[in-house]
Structure formats: structure tokens, C-alpha cells
Amino acid sequence: MAEEQSHTAQEQDINPWSVEGARDENGEVVAINYEAICRKWNTSIIDDKLLERFEKVTGHKPHRWLRRGLFFSHRDFDRILTLYERGEPFFLYTGRGPSTGSLHLGHTIPLQFTKWLQDVFDVPLVFMLTDDEKALFKDSITFEDAMHFAMENAKDIIALGFDLKKTFIYSDLKYVSNHFLMNAWEFGKLVTFNQVRGAFGFNESTNIGRIFFPSLQCVAAFATSYPEIWKDEPSTERTQEIANIQCLIPMGIDQDPYFRLLRDNAHRMRFPSPKPALIHSKFLTALQGAGGKMSSSDPNSAIFMTDTPKQIKTKINKYAFSGGQVSIEDHRRLGGNPDVDVSYVYLTYFEEDDAKLEEIYKNYKSGELLTGELKKMTIEVLQQYVAAFQEKRKEVTDEVLAAYMKPRKLEWKGNPNPVPAPAPAIRTKKESA
Numbered sequence: 166m167a168e169e170q171s172h173t174a175q176e177q178d179i180n181p182w183s184v185e186g187a188r189d190e191n192g193e194v195v196a197i198n199y200e201a202i203c204r205k206w207n208t209s210i211i212d213d214k215l216l217e218r219f220e221k222v223t224g225h226k227p228h229r230w231l232r233r234g235l236f237f238s239h240r241d242f243d244r245i246l247t248l249y250e251r252g253e254p255f256f257l258y259t260g261r262g263p264s265t266g267s268l269h270l271g272h273t274i275p276l277q278f279t280k281w282l283q284d285v286f287d288v289p290l291v292f293m294l295t296d297d298e299k300a301l302f303k304d305s306i307t308f309e310d311a312m313h314f315a316m317e318n319a320k321d322i323i324a325l326g327f328d329l330k331k332t333f334i335y336s337d338l339k340y341v342s343n344h345f346l347m348n349a350w351e352f353g354k355l356v357t358f359n360q361v362r363g364a365f366g367f368n369e370s371t372n373i374g375r376i377f378f379p380s381l382q383c384v385a386a387f388a389t390s391y392p393e394i395w396k397d398e399p400s401t402e403r404t405q406e407i408a409n410i411q412c413l414i415p416m417g418i419d420q421d422p423y424f425r426l427l428r429d430n431a432h433r434m435r436f437p438s439p440k441p442a443l444i445h446s447k448f449l450t451a452l453q454g455a456g457g458k459m460s461s462s463d464p465n466s467a468i469f470m471t472d473t474p475k476q477i478k479t480k481i482n483k484y485a486f487s488g489g490q491v492s493i494e495d496h497r498r499l500g501g502n503p504d505v506d507v508s509y510v511y512l513t514y515f516e517e518d519d520a521k522l523e524e525i526y527k528n529y530k531s532g533e534l535l536t537g538e539l540k541k542m543t544i545e546v547l548q549q550y551v552a553a554f555q556e557k558r559k560e561v562t563d564e565v566l567a568a569y570m571k572p573r574k575l576e577w578k579g580n581p582n583p584v585p586a587p588a589p590a591i592r593t594k595k596e597s598a
């Protein structure tokens with residue numbers, strides 16, 4: 166019997182193009198197990214020690230998304246802290262695949278977080294819009310569509326408040342050429358089909374556009390791909406000096422396969438670069454609950470940044486999975502389950518005050534706070550967040566867009582009070598003999 170049932174059970178499947186929670190014996194979706202991903206992919210968990218060091222080195226309290234484990238995993242983030250401490254240069258790189266004209270709430274999370282990192286570290290950011298990727302991987306999207314979405318998305322991204330002086334946004338289809346393209350081909354020469362087929366699930370029938378694409382997403386992390394942003398008069402050739410600048414990539418954990426490939430090969434380039442550091446986020450839970458992520462292709466799973474206050478209210482009231490009891494009497498008696506309650510989960514993303522959040526958690530669990538009351542709080546917080554975004558978005562004209570997308574020298578200061586690296590110990594003759 167048990168054996169028969171286990172036929173429907175399924176492992177979770179996380180890759181750059183789809184995210185699915187595991188299914189239990191009854192075929193029900195279960196919450197994504199993020200620790201299992203860390204173990205499988207061998208990433209490091211962000212622990213209190215790392216956060217303490219972050220606070221000590223930067224003088225900033227860790228963002229609530231770090232404190233609450235929404236950004237939960239990393240590779241070499243500690244090395245970035247060391248660079249910052251010493252006043253050595255590094256830059257941020259992130260991206261988005263423009264598959265629709267407008268962002269949903271889930272998309273804005275890694276982006277907001279990237280902006281916060283940019284503010285804290287005061288470093289340049291390059292923002293890649295993979296219009297090429299979306300046209301290659303979605304049969305229904307033409308290259309023209311994808312490029313058009315990229316421009317619309319760029320405006321949304323700008324509305325999140327990135328600093329023009331420190332930010333370069335580009336569409337792959339428009340920008341990739343010259344040193345970037347040379348990096349992409351050189352990287353392509355280093356990586357075999359055998360190396361990518363497993364990581365990306367390719368096979369012999371996969372079109373060659375898709376097979377080559379990872380090269381682009383990878384080399385975007387090389388400082389040499391952007392000669393203009395570092396110098397007023399960039400060298401006509403790539404240089405080791407620029408290749409040495411390390412990169413930090415904030416991303417959803419589903420993008421990690423790209424960057425494992427990159428980290429395995431960065432040192433093999435003609436001008437080797439340090440392994441990029443990574444910081445991974447969880448996904449914003451779909452309205453329907455854990456096990457799915459917000460998705461543009463399912464409008465009822467997501468709050469869009471174009472939604473009206475009324476739409477937000479309806480979606481939360483109608484679709485947000487509730488951890489409350491079916492009747493008020495039962496709820497008062499038995500209490501709710503905030504851990505699976507989507508309205509509560511959304512509050513944890515947007516409520517800054519840790520104490521207030523804890524209070525809500527306790528009151529919901531004890532049954533003092535009703536589902537309707539909890540939903541009301543979440544609706545208000547989300548309406549505010551989306552309305553503030555829409556105000557900013559109105560100000561992003563075509564001229565503003567062009568300014569962010571122009572290849573140019575960026576301006577930043579980094580750490581204002583660096584502590585230089587300790588000088589290497591000078592060995593006496595006797596010691597070195």
C-alpha cells in the first residue's frame with residue numbers, strides 16, 4: 166500500500182526556468198525546502214555570525230530580509246565584506262528576464278535588496294535584462310516582444326530608486342558587443358556541452374541559442390565586460406587590472422546553476438577574474454501558499470505592481486491562503502497558524518518593526534487576532550508599497566530611461582573609512598631559508 170502511494174510523491178524541482186515544490190504521497194504540494202537546496206548545491210547558510218560581521222564592517226543593521234532569512238544563503242559573501250573593509254573595489258551585478266511588461270511583487274524583492282546593498286556599500290551596479298534569454302526559452306515571445314518588455318521593465322527598475330550615478334542598465338539584445346561579446350565567446354570556448362547539459366537540463370534537441378546563452382549570463386559578472394564604466398577613456402583591449410575587480414550577485418536561488426558554472430571557470434579566462442560572490446533569496450510565496458512562487462503567467466498567484474488598491478484588496482481577501490480556522494469560534498478556541506498564512510508571510514517581508522511582527526504572530530496563534538484583521542493589515546501595507554511605486558514610476562520618462570542605459574563612467578565612493586589590509590609579514594633570512 167505504502168509503495169503504491171509513493172508513486173505520486175515527487176521531489177522538488179528548482180531550476181532557472183521553473184520552480185516546483187515537492188509533492189507528498191497524496192500528490193499535494195509541500196513547502197519548498199530551502200535547506201535541502203543549500204545542501205544539494207553546497208552553498209553556505211547566512212548565519213548570525215556573518216550578520217554580526219556585516220554590521221560591524223558596514224555600520225548598518227542587516228536588512229529585515231537578512232534578519233528574517235529571506236536572503237538565506239551565499240557563496241563567499243564574507244570575502245566581499247573583507248574587500249569592503251579594506252576599501253578595495255567590487256561591483257554588484259543582477260538581472261531580470263523580461264517576460265512581461267510589468268513586474269509583480271515577487272520580482273521587486275531581489276531588486277529592492279540590491280538597491281539597499283548599493284546604498285550600503287556605495288558601489289557600481291550593472292543590471293542585465295535578458296531579452297535574448299526570454300525569446301529563446303519561451304516559444305510565444307518574439308525577440309521584438311522581449312526587447313520591448315526589457316524597456317518597460319527597465320522603467321520599473323528605475324522606479325525602485327537606483328542611483329543613476331552608480332547604475333548601468335542594459336538589454337542584451339542592444340548592448341552586448343565588443344569586450345562583452347569577446348568574453349562570451351572565450352567563455353563559450355572553455356565550457357563543453359557535457360558541462361551544461363546536467364546543470365540546465367539540455368539535450369541533443371535543445372537549440373544552440375539556448376545552449377550558448379549561459380555564457381552571456383555568466384560573463385556579465387566580469388568587470389571587463391563593461392570597459393566604459395570604469396574609465397573615462399577605456400582601454401581598447403581587456404586588461405587584467407579591470408578583470409581583478411570582484412563581483413557580488415544578488416539573486417533568487419534558482420539562478421545558482423549559472424553561477425556555479427561561472428565560478429568553476431572564471432580563473433580559466435585569459436584575464437582571470439576572482440570567483441564572483443553570490444547571495445541567494447527565497448521566492449515570494451504565491452497567494453495560494455507555500456510550494457509555489459508568484460508567477461506572471463498565473464495572474465491570481467501574484468500581486469502586480471500595476472494593481473489598483475481595490476485589486477490588491479480583492480486578491481488578498483479572495484486568494485491569500487489562510488492559516489486561520491473555518492469559524493470565528495474555532496479560531497478563538499484553537500488559534501491560527503501564522504507559519505502557513507500567506508498574509509502573515511507577506512507582512513514579514515514588509516513590516517520593518519520586529520517587535521510589532523512578533524506581537525502579531527503571537528496574537529494570531531492564540532486566536533486573539535482574526536484572519537480578517539490580519540488580512541486587513543497586509544492589504545494596507547501592500548497598497549502603500551504598490552502606490553508609492555506607482556508614484557515613482559510616473560516620473561520615469563524616456564529621457565530618464567536613456568540616461569540609465571547609456572554606457573558611461575559610473576561614480577561611487579565605496580567605504581569612507583577603510584582599514585588597509587595588514588602588510589604581508591616580512592620574513593627574516595633565517596625563516597625563509
Ligand code: TRP
Pocket residue numbers: 181258259260261262293295298382385414415416417420
Ligand atoms: N536569468 C534571469 C531571469 O530569468 C535574469 C538574470 C540575468 C539574472 N543575470 C542575472 C538574475 C543575475 C539574477 C542575477 O530572471
